[in-house]
């Protein structure tokens with residue numbers, strides 16, 4: 379698994395600011411109108427003070443300056459804030475969508491899927507998804523940083539003009555800023571601690587609403603049990619955030635109380651001076667109004683720190699993902715094209731592979747030859763490593779050690795997309811694509827136009843033309859009952875469409891059939907595989923290898939070679955007849971299954 383570390387805060391901030399600016403420089407500038415509006419708003423206590431002083435001293439000019447200032451600043455402030463807020467929210471929305479799209483594109487573009495099997499990556503993505511608002515709100519936080527900087531500075535100037543003693547409150551407000559260090563840490567720790575439970579609750583909630591697991595749970599009478607576990611998981615997921623919020627609330631309440639007591643003391647002090655004529659009533663009025671703003675200003679600075687640190691964390695995760703994609707791309711920088719036809723075949727030499735997060739390797743020094751033009755059956759008990767072998771051959775996972783060669787060329791030196799374009803497959807855990815039948819099959823080879831002839835050819839090769847009977851609009855039938863006019867298919871019918879998808883490429887160099895017929899009865903599977911083996915022999919001229927993974931020993935007799943895997947090792951290799959004659963593991967398992975059918 380990747381050794382990519384999370385990028386630094388500075389790089390994340392630079393990236394977020396740059397991406398926000400590029401998304402719309404005009405709207406970026408308009409958003410800053412709000413900052414000017416905030417400055418005008420912060421000037422109001424000063425203008426009210428002027429008005430009060432003018433009224434008390436019968437100074438018409440002061441009354442005019444104060445009154446006109448209030449009217450103009452309120453009017454302008456309204457216009458600027460309306461334009462600014464509108465631009466900011468519009469940008470936040472656009473940037474949010476932009477990032478969601480970027481994350482989707484990045485996640486989908488990783489050449490391998492090692493990260494999807496890694497619990498640490500899953501946790502990172504969980505926090506990422508939960509906080510994707512923070513990434514989408516990066517711009518929001520950025521503009522608010524300007525707002526929250528401009529408005530306090532104005533407030534501090536107004537406070538200083540009213541009475542310099544008010545600035546003493548800055549000292550009292552220092553703990554508020556210092557507390558952010560703790561609240562940010564608590565917030566971050568809560569994010570980490572809640573991620574596994576968040577994933578579990580999503581998984582269990584999904585099990586209750588997805589049709590297949592929901593039916594199973596009802597039949598087993600386990601719905602209530604899973605609902606309880608899901609509720610526990612939701613509580614475990616939310617608990618760290620609730621605890622963090624509680625700690626934050628206690629700390630900020632304590633700081634607010636200290637602030638309030640200090641502000642009251644300063645006001646009492648100023649009022650006493652006002653009674654002795656040392657302070658004007660106008661300055662006292664400004665002080666009363668500014669004290670609330672002062673507190674808001676200090677709090678907004680703290681809030682800005684919290685939001686900015688969340689934004690930076692989300693930015694760092696985004697950049698981590700982007701670095702990870704680049705790292706995987708660099709590993710798969712091979713540019714060679716696979717041969718047009720195989721002459722030697724595929725060789726595995728001393729292959730070692732461990733799943734991310736697993737304690738023991740699935741393969742330790744596995745060596746195996748898959749001769750060109752052969753049909754190879756891979757058999758073995760559950761967990762023997764059959765599907766993992768398929769994933770390594772298709773480049774879904776990277777080897778830890780050893781090599782896989784295609785006609786002598788290391789798989790890592792080949793262009794992975796081109797190798798995959800030369801391969802094809804059908805899998806037990808296939809995707810039920812709820813699109814038209816034509817597209818569901820045509821996805822198997824996007825280089826070909828899915829015309830009637832092409833798609834019907836794939837259905838024929840998959841021995842699946844009878845599925846057409848279930849499709850009222852033929853190949854243009856919408857699949858899936860969730861969609862208007864969509865039809866529901868049986869498990870076996872879905873599976874046959876998946877096999878047809880795997881048959882779109884007529885002459886792949888590697889065709890993997892990883893238990894694609896498990897939903898079919900043994901006789902049909904046998905018939906299908908005999909058909910595939912015969913088709914493979916007919917197309918042997920390009921040296922293509924057909925690999926069949928199955929648990930049904932009766933279906934493998936048509937294979938040229940049978941490979942028996944046992945705990946990640948090759949236990950036996952030979953033809954069906956050889957292995958039966960040898961009387962080993964294969965022969966015993968074959969006899970056991972045959973006895974079951976007798």
Ligand SMILES: Nc1ncnc2c1ncn2[C@@H]1O[C@H](COP(=O)(O)OP(=O)(O)OP(=O)(O)O)[C@@H](O)[C@H]1O
Nearest residue numbers: 495733736740758759760761762763764765766767
């Ligand atoms: N995503 C994963 N993470 C960690 N270990 C895994 C993962 N997938 C498979 N394994 C482990 O790798 C080993 C081989 O699994 P694999 O799926 O290749 O077996 P298989 O022969 O295809 O089994 P089956 O017949 O049940 O499909 C097993 O020990 C399994 O526990």
